[in-house]
Amino acid sequence: MADRKQLKLGAFMRPISIHTGAWRYPGAWPDANFNFGHIKRLAQTLERGKFDAFFMADHLAVLNMPVQALKRSHTVTSFEPFTLLSALAGATEHIGLVATASTTYDAPYHIARRFASLDHISGGRAGWNIVTTANPDSALNFNLDEHVDYATRYRRAREFYDVVTGLWDSFADDAFIRDVESGIYFDPEKMHVLDHKGEQLSVRGPLNIARPVQGWPVIVQAGASEPGRQLAAETAEVVFAASHTLADGKSFYADVKGRMEKLGRARDELKILPGAFVVVGDTLEEARATRERLDSLVHPDSGLASLSIALGTDATHFDLDAPLPDIPDTNASKTGRANTIALAKREGLTVRQLAQRLGGYSGLQFVGTPQTIADEMEQWLVEEGSDGFNIMFPYLPGGLDDFVDKVIPELQRRGIFRTEYEGKTLRENLGLKRPANRFFPG
Amino acid sequence: MADRKQLKLGAFMRPISIHTGAWRYPGAWPDANFNFGHIKRLAQTLERGKFDAFFMADHLAVLNMPVQALKRSHTVTSFEPFTLLSALAGATEHIGLVATASTTYDAPYHIARRFASLDHISGGRAGWNIVTTANPDSALNFNLDEHVDYATRYRRAREFYDVVTGLWDSFADDAFIRDVESGIYFDPEKMHVLDHKGEQLSVRGPLNIARPVQGWPVIVQAGASEPGRQLAAETAEVVFAASHTLADGKSFYADVKGRMEKLGRARDELKILPGAFVVVGDTLEEARATRERLDSLVHPDSGLASLSIALGTDATHFDLDAPLPDIPDTNASKTGRANTIALAKREGLTVRQLAQRLGGYSGLQFVGTPQTIADEMEQWLVEEGSDGFNIMFPYLPGGLDDFVDKVIPELQRRGIFRTEYEGKTLRENLGLKRPANRFFPG
Numbered sequence: 001m002a003d004r005k006q007l008k009l010g011a012f013m014r015p016i017s018i019h020t021g022a023w024r025y026p027g028a029w030p031d032a033n034f035n036f037g038h039i040k041r042l043a044q045t046l047e048r049g050k051f052d053a054f055f056m057a058d059h060l061a062v063l064n065m066p067v068q069a070l071k072r073s074h075t076v077t078s079f080e081p082f083t084l085l086s087a088l089a090g091a092t093e094h095i096g097l098v099a100t101a102s103t104t105y106d107a108p109y110h111i112a113r114r115f116a117s118l119d120h121i122s123g124g125r126a127g128w129n130i131v132t133t134a135n136p137d138s139a140l141n142f143n144l145d146e147h148v149d150y151a152t153r154y155r156r157a158r159e160f161y162d163v164v165t166g167l168w169d170s171f172a173d174d175a176f177i178r179d180v181e182s183g184i185y186f187d188p189e190k191m192h193v194l195d196h197k198g199e200q201l202s203v204r205g206p207l208n209i210a211r212p213v214q215g216w217p218v219i220v221q222a223g224a225s226e227p228g229r230q231l232a233a234e235t236a237e238v239v240f241a242a243s244h245t246l247a248d249g250k251s252f253y254a255d256v257k258g259r260m261e262k263l264g265r266a267r268d269e270l271k272i273l274p275g276a277f278v279v280v281g282d283t284l285e286e287a288r289a290t291r292e293r294l295d296s297l298v299h300p301d302s303g304l305a306s307l308s309i310a311l312g313t314d315a316t317h318f319d320l321d322a323p324l325p326d327i328p329d330t331n332a333s334k335t336g337r338a339n340t341i342a343l344a345k346r347e348g349l350t351v352r353q354l355a356q357r358l359g360g361y362s363g364l365q366f367v368g369t370p371q372t373i374a375d376e377m378e379q380w381l382v383e384e385g386s387d388g389f390n391i392m393f394p395y396l397p398g399g400l401d402d403f404v405d406k407v408i409p410e411l412q413r414r415g416i417f418r419t420e421y422e423g424k425t426l427r428e429n430l431g432l433k434r435p436a437n438r439f440f441p442g
Numbered sequence: 443m444a445d446r447k448q449l450k451l452g453a454f455m456r457p458i459s460i461h462t463g464a465w466r467y468p469g470a471w472p473d474a475n476f477n478f479g480h481i482k483r484l485a486q487t488l489e490r491g492k493f494d495a496f497f498m499a500d501h502l503a504v505l506n507m508p509v510q511a512l513k514r515s516h517t518v519t520s521f522e523p524f525t526l527l528s529a530l531a532g533a534t535e536h537i538g539l540v541a542t543a544s545t546t547y548d549a550p551y552h553i554a555r556r557f558a559s560l561d562h563i564s565g566g567r568a569g570w571n572i573v574t575t576a577n578p579d580s581a582l583n584f585n586l587d588e589h590v591d592y593a594t595r596y597r598r599a600r601e602f603y604d605v606v607t608g609l610w611d612s613f614a615d616d617a618f619i620r621d622v623e624s625g626i627y628f629d630p631e632k633m634h635v636l637d638h639k640g641e642q643l644s645v646r647g648p649l650n651i652a653r654p655v656q657g658w659p660v661i662v663q664a665g666a667s668e669p670g671r672q673l674a675a676e677t678a679e680v681v682f683a684a685s686h687t688l689a690d691g692k693s694f695y696a697d698v699k700g701r702m703e704k705l706g707r708a709r710d711e712l713k714i715l716p717g718a719f720v721v722v723g724d725t726l727e728e729a730r731a732t733r734e735r736l737d738s739l740v741h742p743d744s745g746l747a748s749l750s751i752a753l754g755t756d757a758t759h760f761d762l763d764a765p766l767p768d769i770p771d772t773n774a775s776k777t778g779r780a781n782t783i784a785l786a787k788r789e790g791l792t793v794r795q796l797a798q799r800l801g802g803y804s805g806l807q808f809v810g811t812p813q814t815i816a817d818e819m820e821q822w823l824v825e826e827g828s829d830g831f832n833i834m835f836p837y838l839p840g841g842l843d844d845f846v847d848k849v850i851p852e853l854q855r856r857g858i859f860r861t862e863y864e865g866k867t868l869r870e871n872l873g874l875k876r877p878a879n880r881f882f883p884g
Binding site for chain 1: 466473502504548562587626627644650
């Protein structure tokens with residue numbers, strides 16, 4: 001059993017859940033967005049469940065949605081992720097802390113310092129989820145009139161990564177001597193001035209902080225596009241995939257790991273973790289009923305906004321209790337429309353049910369008993385659909401408690417998930433090596 | 443006794459102390475720059491001593507000093523303050539958390555979000571020390587070839603303040619209804635879009651976070667220059683002054699409070715806290731010996747670098763064991779040179795001793811017994827030299843323990859310092875009112 005490949009589990013956390021109906025679920029904490037005590041309790045439960053990492057996504061603007069949907073959304077406002085994860089560093093001991101930070105709307109010196117600081121403070125538990133920030137409204141909050149174009153954003157992200165990792169290597173691991181007798185605090189020969197001057201960035205350095213505990217905080221990405229996959233294969237150590245089916249997952253997995261091999265990286269230097277929405281019941285019927293109850297808490301106004309976006313057509317005048325009518329072609333994403341129409345047909349959903357599903361959460365889901373959920377996870381692991389998952393809990397704290405109390409023990413029983421943390425750092429737990437210092441390779 | 447004016451006490455913290463010899467002092471923690479456990483212990487001791495706030499200064503570059511001094515300095519590298527204070531929020535309950543953040547090298551949307559987050563997470567204990575970043579090397583780390591000029595920096599700081607406080611007011615205090623029954627999470631009529639377009643900043647808003655617990659985190663500044671004083675009188679609620687003598691302190695106090703009155707602000711809406719280096723002994727002789735021992739741990743190479751800067755002339759060839767020679771006029775700061783020459787004459791210091799004093803710490807100091815220190819502090823308070831102090835500890839943890847165990851009880855006995863925190867928030871403890879929301883004044 002001990003030799004079996006191990007699942008890696010992140011927790012894709014929002015204070016109330018990603019599901020927009022979750023704040024109305026019985027026992028939920030509707031005020032968790034601004035209640036640190038609640039979130040601390042969630043982090044400590046995740047740690048009890050031996051999760052690898054607490055992951056926070058981010059938005060640099062209030063989400064752009066019709067006011068009828070906006071006013072019903074608990075996802076509009078919350079803590080800035082880096083602040084929250086730093087506070088959690090002081091309240092946890094083992095779990096990795098992965099914060100999202102944008103390469104388009106921040107400066108590499110700030111990002112390098114903050115993540116290095118978090119890594120020192122947490123004893124080597126920091127991870128940086130690199131995003132280029134897709135939401136065009138963000139630009140308006142950062143001194144621009146329009147969004148930075150896609151290609152420029154990706155080129156900047158690649159350069160930004162080089163600068164940040166270069167800054168982390170400003171000091172050799174053994175630069176700080178602190179010899180009280182001679183009065184020498186550090187060896188200046190072991191300090192490197194980066195002097196980066198590139199296409200978009202000019203950063204002298206050195207960083208004013210010792211090399212992080214992990215060498216570099218763990219590099220995380222979520223891009224599924226062509227340049228996103230390439231950036232991941234070149235630089236990422238964890239990828240949050242958005243595969244909706246096992247077939248999608250296997251294709252994505254083979255593609256990204258194949259790109260790594262071409263670049264000379266070993267396949268296990270990157271862990272692929274698709275987001276998975278997990279609803280646990282003691283029976284299959286109970287789990288499905290929970291999912292339906294949760295979806296029923298999504299107001300049709302919220303659901304119709306999501307449905308309109310997915311279909312690329314205004315769905316607000318559709319008959320809520322009829323099947324989905326025929327949808328004309330538009331220039332919106334064809335994949336999104338096709339997936340949505342297929343979902344409605346496959347499950348025989350009315351417009352209301354479809355809208356509520358989309359308004360809640362419509363990606364990869366495991367809805368079942370601890371056994372069926374573990375079966376599905378094991379299949380993904382064994383068939384190389386993923387190296388684990390980034391779990392989304394349907395409602396909090398109950399959905400998380402159920403996962404930790406019921407699913408985790410089943411995964412442990414099968415020998416595919418740890419019973420104790422393997423190491424002290426996030427890298428050690430994920431089985432990732434500590435990178436060498438590029439300026440002081442000795 | 444209860445009616446006496448109360449001292450407000452901040453702690454000007456560096457992990458090892460501001461004094462450059464402190465890391466070599468017996469019992470010091472030379473690795474505290476990167477040891478969160480040590481700093482947590484310091485914060486908890488400050489809380490035991492009922493300090494108002496834990497304050498962290500900041501630098502956006504490795505300090506520019508000759509390598510002979512640099513290699514001996516423990517101040518070169520440390521945690522990024524905001525990360526550290528966020529982590530301390532999870533490990534403390536009462537003390538205010540004041541982090542420095544630059545208006546020249548950061549974006550108002552980021553600053554507003556982070557400080558609002560810290561305020562929510564800490565239950566209303568955040569403060570923002572607004573700086574324009576004087577160190578010209580910082581520019582080179584932030585995509586610029588040269589430093590932003592003084593006037594532009596100050597105009598940007600004023601505009602930045604308006605934007606950040608405007609963003610904090612994005613939501614009315616009662617915007618978040620969270621009515622589970624109707625499914626309305628917040629009232630969109632109580633969300634304000636800032637739409638700021640000014641000389642240097644363009645920020646649409648709204649901020650994606652609820653209004654901070656304190657309305658606004660406490661606004662802190664340190665500027666002593668003419669535009670710095672004016673900015674403080676207009677906007678600050680705490681000022682960290684650099685007065686070296688009681689006479690200086692009274693003059694600064696009268697000036698800033700006078701400016702406030704002209705602007706229609708009440709004098710007690712701003713607390714003036716000069717930095718004060720405090721060395722406690724059971725006798726005056728013991729305190730002085732501690733101070734001398736500490737200075738003796740400053741290597742002459744470090745001290746001569748500081749002395750050269752203060753005199754505006756190269757001091758490295760002076761005879762270390764002779765009195766200070768005559769110094770020709772230069773175009774360096776005349777005040778700095780005059781103060782330094784006066785200090786050497788007043789205390790009869792050799793070049794070595796003078797260099798070690800300057801290399802260690804040469805601002806306002808109280809060196810004595812708990813009684814003489816309390817006498818001096820009380821005199822400053824009563825004669826309107828200050829509203830309290832931002833205390834610098836000579837070495838850690840010992841210098842802090844002595845202050846909390848010996849000086850605090852003496853101040854409490856005199857009725858000029860709290861025995862319990864007055865409130866839950868930093869504002870309540872400082873006696874500052876919660877600002878009204880400019881867009882939702884009801």
